[in-house]
Amino acid sequence: MSSKLPENIRVINEGESDGRNWVFKITSMSGREVIAIAVSPANSSRTGPTWSYVFESEGLTTVDLGTPDSLNNLAKSYExxxxxxxxxxxxxxxxxxxxxxxxxxxxxxxxxxxxYAHESYSALKTFDQWDIQDRGATPLQIELGRLGREKIDSDVYKDRYELHKDYYEARKTTVVDTNLVDGASIPGATILSTPGHSPDQICVKIDNLLLTGDHVLPEITPHPTSKMVFKEKIGNSPLVKSLRAEDLYGLGTYIKSLGIVVALGSEVQLLPAHRFFNKGKLNLGGVERASDIVLHHQNRLERLHSHIGNGKCSLTELTTRLFDRSKLLGGNLMAALSEVVAHLELLEDVGDIEISSGGSITHTDSEPPQYLEFIKNQGVYS
Ligand SMILES: [Zn+2]
Ligand SMILES: [Zn+2]
Known part of the structure; x- marks a missing residue:
C-alpha cells in the first residue's frame, strides 16, 4: 500500500485493491486490539467484502460474517x-x-x-420476511405496492428467495443465546442500539473503536428503512409484542441513530462492515461521517420539498425527478421508490406535507419547513 498508515494500524495480510483478502490489526487508545478481516462474498457484490472483526476479551469474539456460501472464504481469510x-x-x-x-x-x-444479536433480530427472523409488513397501512405503502406489482417482474423476488432458500429457512430456527438491548455489555465491549438501516442494527464499541455494521459506511450511503406497520398476526405474536415498530424503522429513526454516533465524539474511530479498504486505500474516519450522511438526507428532503412545490404530486413523479433514469430499472427502481417513500414519510410526520388517501402529495404551509427543526433536534451535527 502506497500511503503511510496511522501508527495504530498494522497490515497483517496484503490483499487486492478492491478490499478482498486484506487483514489489519487496529489498536485502540488504551491498547485494545481488533483484527479486521475482509470476507469475500460468494458472488460479486457492489458493496464488496463484508468486514468481519475479531477481538479478545475472556476468549475470542467475532462481529459479523459474510454472505451465504462464503464460510470457506471466511476460514481462509481468518487463517x-x-x-x-x-x-x-x-x-x-x-x-x-x-x-x-x-x-x-x-x-x-x-x-x-x-x-448474540439484537432482540428484534430473534423476534423477526422467525417469520417469512415478506410476510411481516401490513402493506395496506398507509396510502404511500399502497402506492409503493401497486408500482412494485406494475413495474417489476415478481420473478426477481422469487428467484432471490430460491437462490438463498437454505439461508432463509435456516435462520428462522437458529437459536440466539443472548438477546442484546441498548447499553448491554459483553466481555470487552458495549452495545449501542442504532436502528434505521435495519430494525436490529447495533454498533459494537470497544474502547474508542466503533464497529458500525451498515449503520455508518464510507463511500456508500446506507439505505434507510421505510416505516413499518406490522401485520396484525405478527404484531400480536408474543415474540414481537414488546417491540415498537416506530422505534425500529424509518428515516426519522435512522437520523436519530446517526445522532447517537455523532454524540460519541471526535476520539471515536469507525470500523465499518463494508469499504473499510477500497480502491487501494483504507477508509479511516470518525463520527463526522455520520453527520455527512445526515446532510445527504437533509439535501434529499430539501429537493423533495421543493419539487412538491405548490401543486399535487405523485410518488412516481417525485422519484423520476430525484433519480437518474439509469437508476430506475428493475430492482433499482424499487430501491429508489422506497428511498423516496422513507423521505416523504418523514416530511409527513413533521407536518411539511399531506398525503391524500389516493396517494397525491401536497405541501402544507409550514414555514420554515419543520424537517430542518427535526434534524437540528437530533444533535447530528458535531
Ligand atoms: Zn445491511
Ligand atoms: Zn451489509
Whole structure:
C-alpha cells in the first residue's frame, strides 16, 4: 500500500485493491486490539467484502460474517490472521442482512460459539420476511405496492428467495443465546442500539473503536428503512409484542441513530462492515461521517420539498425527478421508490406535507419547513 498508515494500524495480510483478502490489526487508545478481516462474498457484490472483526476479551469474539456460501472464504481469510473458526467463543451479528448473517448456522456448528444479536433480530427472523409488513397501512405503502406489482417482474423476488432458500429457512430456527438491548455489555465491549438501516442494527464499541455494521459506511450511503406497520398476526405474536415498530424503522429513526454516533465524539474511530479498504486505500474516519450522511438526507428532503412545490404530486413523479433514469430499472427502481417513500414519510410526520388517501402529495404551509427543526433536534451535527 502506497500511503503511510496511522501508527495504530498494522497490515497483517496484503490483499487486492478492491478490499478482498486484506487483514489489519487496529489498536485502540488504551491498547485494545481488533483484527479486521475482509470476507469475500460468494458472488460479486457492489458493496464488496463484508468486514468481519475479531477481538479478545475472556476468549475470542467475532462481529459479523459474510454472505451465504462464503464460510470457506471466511476460514481462509481468518487463517491469514492465524485464527481458526473453532477458536471463536462468541459471535455477534450487527444486523440481519444476508451479507452479515449469511453463514451463521454453519459458523456456530463449527465453532460452538455463543450467538448474540439484537432482540428484534430473534423476534423477526422467525417469520417469512415478506410476510411481516401490513402493506395496506398507509396510502404511500399502497402506492409503493401497486408500482412494485406494475413495474417489476415478481420473478426477481422469487428467484432471490430460491437462490438463498437454505439461508432463509435456516435462520428462522437458529437459536440466539443472548438477546442484546441498548447499553448491554459483553466481555470487552458495549452495545449501542442504532436502528434505521435495519430494525436490529447495533454498533459494537470497544474502547474508542466503533464497529458500525451498515449503520455508518464510507463511500456508500446506507439505505434507510421505510416505516413499518406490522401485520396484525405478527404484531400480536408474543415474540414481537414488546417491540415498537416506530422505534425500529424509518428515516426519522435512522437520523436519530446517526445522532447517537455523532454524540460519541471526535476520539471515536469507525470500523465499518463494508469499504473499510477500497480502491487501494483504507477508509479511516470518525463520527463526522455520520453527520455527512445526515446532510445527504437533509439535501434529499430539501429537493423533495421543493419539487412538491405548490401543486399535487405523485410518488412516481417525485422519484423520476430525484433519480437518474439509469437508476430506475428493475430492482433499482424499487430501491429508489422506497428511498423516496422513507423521505416523504418523514416530511409527513413533521407536518411539511399531506398525503391524500389516493396517494397525491401536497405541501402544507409550514414555514420554515419543520424537517430542518427535526434534524437540528437530533444533535447530528458535531
Ligand atoms: Zn445491511
Ligand atoms: Zn451489509
Amino acid at each position: 491469514y490472521a492465524g485464527i481458526s473458526i473453532n477458536e471463536i467463543d462468541r459471535l455477534i451479528i450487527t444486523h440481519g442482512h444476508s451479507d452479515h448473517d449469511g453463514t451463521v448456522p454453519e459458523f456456530l456448528a463449527q465453532s460452538g460459539a455463543r450467538f
